[in-house]
Amino acid sequence: MDAAPLVGGVADAVFHHAREDPHRVALGRKDAEGGWHDVSSGQFRDEVLALAKGLISQGVRFGDRVALISRTRYEWTLFDFAIWTVGAQSVPIYPTSSAEQVLWILHHAEVSACVVEHEDHAMTIGSVISRLPLLKRLWQLDAGAVDQLFAAGIHINDEVVHRHRRAVTPDSTATVIYTSGTTATPRGCVITHANLMFESDTLAARWAPLLRSRSGSTPATLLFLPLAHVFGRMVQVAAIRNRVRLGHQSTLRTGELLPDLAAFRPTFFLAVPYVLENIFQSARRRAETEGRAGQFDRSVEVAVRYAEALEHRAFGLGPGPAAGLRVQHQFFEKAVYARLRAAMGGRVRYAMSGGSGMDRQLALFFAGAGVAVYEGYGLTESTAAATGNPPGRPRYGTVGQPLPGTTVHIAADGEVWLHGPHVFAGYLHDRKATDTVLHEGWLATGDIGSLDEHGYLTITGRKKEILVTSSGKSVCPVALEERVRAHPLVSQCILVGNDRPYIAALVTLDQEAVDHWLRMQRRKPLTPSQLVRDSELETEIRRSVVAANSLVSQAESIRTFRILAHPFTEEQGLVTPTLKLKRKAIEEAYAAEVAALYR
Known part of the structure; x- marks a missing residue:
């Protein structure tokens, strides 16, 4: 379509x-x-x-x-x-x-x-x-x-x-x-x-394998995204229009979500990266508790190499997994990957991810473990996805190619523009705002991105979120923040540095992961105020900062960071209902902590 x-x-x-x-x-x-x-x-x-x-x-x-x-x-x-x-x-x-x-x-x-x-x-x-x-x-x-x-x-x-x-x-x-x-x-x-019908039916046609169950039973998806968000609404409409059995779950919390995935047994699901990160971390914590952390980590390395070899073959860059790698993969299929899929109901073979960027290594792991994750990109104004990785030929770390009927253009300043039947009609009662984003049918997204030689789109940040240091260096914070957040102990990370001499970071902790880390070290629980001063914890977080800095030049790197005692929450007005950070609100709420980073 x-x-x-x-x-x-x-x-x-x-x-x-x-x-x-x-x-x-x-x-x-x-x-x-x-x-x-x-x-x-x-x-x-x-x-x-x-x-x-x-x-x-x-x-x-x-x-x-x-x-x-x-x-x-x-x-x-x-x-x-x-x-x-x-x-x-x-x-x-x-x-x-x-x-x-x-x-x-x-x-x-x-x-x-x-x-x-x-x-x-x-x-x-x-x-x-x-x-x-x-x-x-x-x-x-x-x-x-x-x-x-x-x-x-x-x-x-x-x-x-x-x-x-x-x-x-x-x-x-x-x-x-x-x-x-x-x-x-x-x-x-x-x-x-028309927006909803085009979007849902185009996605269903493009990702037809998701709608076919291997056993011939009814394809099914469990919807746990908020229905107030365009992504959740699109999933709902696509399921009803394309004869997919639809179930509902009201929370993204892993402890409540996994039992319903196991009971409902979807054949695929659509999620934000936060959910997939939590499923992965939950599986690793369970393995560590059972004394299988080493085995799990080896299985991750094998899954990533296996999926990467398949990716290279799809693009003519290699022969695919070597014999030795296939043997290792087969071993971990029984020991690790099948158990992971069983926790999600046992029938899941595909997932779609959107809403924010997904770490390439995480996507490769899930693909190697038998759950292909197709990352896509879109906005409320584009009725959810405008691009997506195609079945059988994903480029992990990108948000895929334009959907059929969609055109993607990169403006001179790097802004992503979209055109297609899914682009919205405008903002209600706001012609001025509409005219700022719609230009003869083209939607100016406000996102910065690039297209590779195969037409795959990579999003690198938001125009409004580019940090400019006092020396004039422009830094896109998203990739650095995502790399820091990849550490299992980190919940959120936000970079600061506008009109300041260097880039710094505020980091919040995943309390469940921290509690597990302390237990595994045979240490007593610590209060939030004790955690932010704990030297061993600081060393762990510093590792993630060093890993993030490997992505950029020294001028763009994170020079210092501060661990905060409490996460940014929606109740405080610091994150949106879809868990996106409100940068200006956070910098205002933590002005003293930000100032201390530059003393």
Whole structure:
């Protein structure tokens, strides 16, 4: 697919699939006891139809905006498709948003109805309701909202709903997704039905192997990304439209995610690098606890070499893995790699990664361990992915080639520009901001990147995040930060140095990893204030800084760093809901610590 669809809307697929095969398993739904139950395409169609009737009975009309505030769960997908069925527009809001953030989005988007997950969200709405004269309806999922709307719409004729659905065209607005706002007030990205359909169907066509199960059983994916983010929404739409069994999980925390991966048994999943890093570190900590750390580390080295040899063969740079390497790989397949895959349900063979850059060595390890990770790149304004590594020919460390129908251009200053049917319609109520990023259909992304001789894109940083030292040296912080963060004890790293004599870093710790490290050294637990002064820990972190500095010249290197007692959190306003660091906010919050780095 390389052009926008000519007719219909996102929700049509729900009704088409149910008509063609009403008994096909479409979704998996988790009950209160943690068990998974199949939902057929016919059952899902009936629930979407019943909910759409309920929305109409409560005054939701074509073109109205309905906000959704919830973690990732089955009901979100149900509401999304019901809203699209009646021609309304969904406005996702992160469940961790503050009252002022919720107020801004509800007011700016002129939302007339809102769905919240639980009482805390309802109370947040209640605290600002006096300033929202257009908000007329509020439904709470944990208070029976779905059943209430089912009952309210029972008298509505099915044909009323279908008239609304048939009125939806590809250029109709499907959703308004607000950017996470690392540097400015969030802006509402207007995403059309055509944007979503082109994006999801193009990805499904390009990565067709992900949708085919080796055993012939139903392809399945467990969605644990936040549905308030464009990446999660795209996964949801792609799964429903392309007959992939879809399950929901509400947290990225490894301790809760791994049991659901094991129980749901997806054939592939889509993640941010943070999740894959945590799965890897969890596996290594388990191996170290069992006295197998040496074996695990050797298996990592073999997996990386094996995947790299396959990569070289794909690009005509080598014959592939040598006989000795294949023997070693086969040994570790039984001893290590199969165990890792079993922890993810046993059927996973593919994953897609986006949202931020992924370490090349980590991607090579997973590929060598039997889980090919295809890294991609995109923005909210491009309806998620614009590029991605193709099946069978990934270049690890890059974000792949343009999707079919997409064109990537590198401007004179290194900025990445995108063109294609997935590029958004503009920012809601903000023509000036729209005109700054859209130029005759081209989207100026604000990201700096380069294209290699094979057309693979590498992202090196953000234009607004380039650090310029007092000597005039320009430094892109992303690659250095990612290399420091690759150390298992490091949680976050942010570089500073604008208008200062050299580059320095603030580093936070992964508490679970630190606790494990102390146990393995037979040391007592340390308080946060003790950790930041611990000489052995400082030595460990210094190793990661030295490794990062090997990537750059001395003028660009990290000269000094400080370990912080506590991580940067969303509650402090220092990271976005998708875990991106808010640089300006962090530098302001830690002004004293930054100043101390230059004394």
